[in-house]
Amino acid sequence: MHIPDGFLSIEVSAGMYIAAVFFLILAHKKAKKIAGDKHIPLLSVLAAGIFSAQMLNFPLIGAGGTSGHFLGAALTAIVLGPYGAVIVMALVLIVQALMFADGGITALGANIVNMGIVGGFGAYIVYSGLIRVIKSARVAAFFSGWSSVVLASIACSVQIAANGTVELTAVLIAMVLIHAIIGIAEGAITAGVLVYIQKTRPDILSLENISPGR
Amino acid sequence: MNPTTKYCMISLFATIAITSMLLPFASTAPDGLEKVAETLGFDDLAKEANTFAPMRDYDANGDGSYAGALIAGTAGALATLCLGFGAGSLIKTTKNNRD
Numbered sequence A: 001m002h003i004p005d006g007f008l009s010i011e012v013s014a015g016m017y018i019a020a021v022f023f024l025i026l027a028h029k030k031a032k033k034i035a036g037d038k039h040i041p042l043l044s045v046l047a048a049g050i051f052s053a054q055m056l057n058f059p060l061i062g063a064g065g066t067s068g069h070f071l072g073a074a075l076t077a078i079v080l081g082p083y084g085a086v087i088v089m090a091l092v093l094i095v096q097a098l099m100f101a102d103g104g105i106t107a108l109g110a111n112i113v114n115m116g117i118v119g120g121f122g123a124y125i126v127y128s129g130l131i132r133v134i135k136s137a138r139v140a141a142f143f144s145g146w147s148s149v150v151l152a153s154i155a156c157s158v159q160i161a162a163n164g165t166v167e168l169t170a171v172l173i174a175m176v177l178i179h180a181i182i183g184i185a186e187g188a189i190t191a192g193v194l195v196y197i198q199k200t201r202p203d204i205l206s207l208e209n210i211s212p213g214r
Numbered sequence B: 001m002n003p004t005t006k007y008c009m010i011s012l013f014a015t016i017a018i019t020s021m022l023l024p025f026a027s028t029a030p031d032g033l034e035k036v037a038e039t040l041g042f043d044d045l046a047k048e049a050n051t052f053a054p055m056r057d058y059d060a061n062g063d064g065s066y067a068g069a070l071i072a073g074t075a076g077a078l079a080t081l082c083l084g085f086g087a088g089s090l091i092k093t094t095k096n097n098r099d
Helices: A010-034 A039-053 A073-080 A082-100 A108-133 A137-161 A168-200 B003-025 B032-040 B066-090
Strands: none
Touching: A010 A082, A010 A108, A039 A073, A039 A082, A039 B003, A039 B066, A073 A082, A073 A108, A073 A137, A073 A168, A082 A108, A082 B066, A108 A137, A137 A168, A168 B032, B003 B066
16 A cells, blocks of 8 residues: 555655654654564564565455455564554565555655554554553464454555545445455565464563653 | 563474465466556556666576576565664664663
8 A cells, every 4th residue: 555656645645754754753752662682673674574565566356356365564564563664664665665666655655654653553553552462472463463464454545535535434444345355465564474473483572662651 | 682582483484485386376367567567558668677686576596487486486585584683773763772
């Protein structure tokens, strides 16, 4: 759901840039306090891995003629905390916009907000809420992944509808329906990778998160 | 290099390898937002983004070939990795290692 240049009004673009920069500065402050030996390679490799995974579009069943791709915000939020997710997603989006024209330059702030902040924090809130109630990390991860994609698509829709060229209800329904389907894949992949990490390097999961309240 | 870095590098190479193998099968259908834009009729608003991007649309050779996509994918993954380590050096820990 990378927004290209031209979809957003100047006010929305600028506002989103301010929000993105604000959260990135906050993320940097939090990260500075707790980042250790393991966090930095983890962050870098997650970012590179998510970049690669985002190149693999898969066709959607039930929404013919449309494709989706893995987002990665939920996985990162679970492993590195929501602020970690903001940093990682921002890195990916910056490379995508600058090197590949995937996502607009003026829309970069908005894309970081949708996929990094909304995706990351949404995923984190869902995961940490669910994991308290259900013991299964993989189920919590699935719903966390699903939610991150759907929530990001809602934010995206609101931004696009804000300048009045398209009606909010129309774009919201269309985007949410499609991303509810994409979310299933996101949830499954998030849960799958989490299980892989649990089995191979569980110590990574007990790393201190870059979260609020640190 | 510390064991975590090694684990990360191995995972990264695996990711690039898997991506390279799956790339030919990647769907070329428009993604969710593009499709919605087409259907609702606002896709014509999209401006020609970023004319200085070296590999537009993940196509290093400009011919839609697999090689072009592979080069683009590898370059992007490495660029992201480097940017990550760059960001990491900005986030230097000020306390003792908590690990």
